[in-house]
Amino acid sequence: MRIDVLTLFPEMFPNVLGTSILERARERKAVEYHLVNFREYSDDKHRTVDDYPYGGGAGMVLKPQPIYDAVADITNKVAAERRRVILLCPQGEPYTQKKAEELAKEEHLILICGHYEGFDERIRHLATDEISIGDYVLTGGELAAMVIIDSVVRLLPGVLGNEASHVEESFSTGLLEHPHYTRPADFRGMKVPEVLLSGNHKKIEEWRKKEALKRTFLRRPDLLKDYPLTDEEKKWIGEWEKEGKT
Known part of the structure; x- marks a missing residue:
């Protein structure tokens, strides 16, 4: 699997992606991570990616052009029969284990992390999926992207030491997991x-x-x-x- 993350803050990711199971998955060549700062795709000489909303209101809104061009560049370079473009936003469908299992079957994921007040509505036309990880507000989509990456990558073949490890986990069977015990008795x-x-x-x-x-x-x-x-x-x-x- 290849995962591209479109973000204004790529520096948030290396420690997470370079630790534990996520790093092991990369070492085993089960996944490739690519961090894309979509500011680099801005056609503005000042590299701006946001602007004031039409109609007024608080905050700034992400412009469509940099994100459209970033996605187009990635898809032109990467051939994939099974690709999903995921917009991380509060209006998306609630994220579940079933969704993680669905995404784990894909070849290529593109995760778009929002910031500021929100997206220009036309950016939604790029997405195959809109996902929310919960009914609360985050500063941006970066933490949500990390949650999705972690939940998906651990399901890829050969990533976990024991392939049965995730089968009986909470939500995988439709139930919460049973209690566990170890020594001492x-x-x-x-x-x-x-x-x-x-x-x-x-x-x-x-x-x-x-x-x-x-x-x-x-x-x-x-x-x-x-x-x-x-x-x-x-x-x-x-x-x-x-x-x-x-």
């Missing part, structure tokens, strides 16, 4: 559940599945709205509902 009176020490893999798997469902029911019941519950799982939920009322 008894820490300050807090003991590891006996089933995890039993060596009975079938019972351990059943326990993990039930605990994942229970944690989701207690903390994120909204995730169960479209989750295909079995009759047994519905029975468990009924029991937990009764416990909550007593």
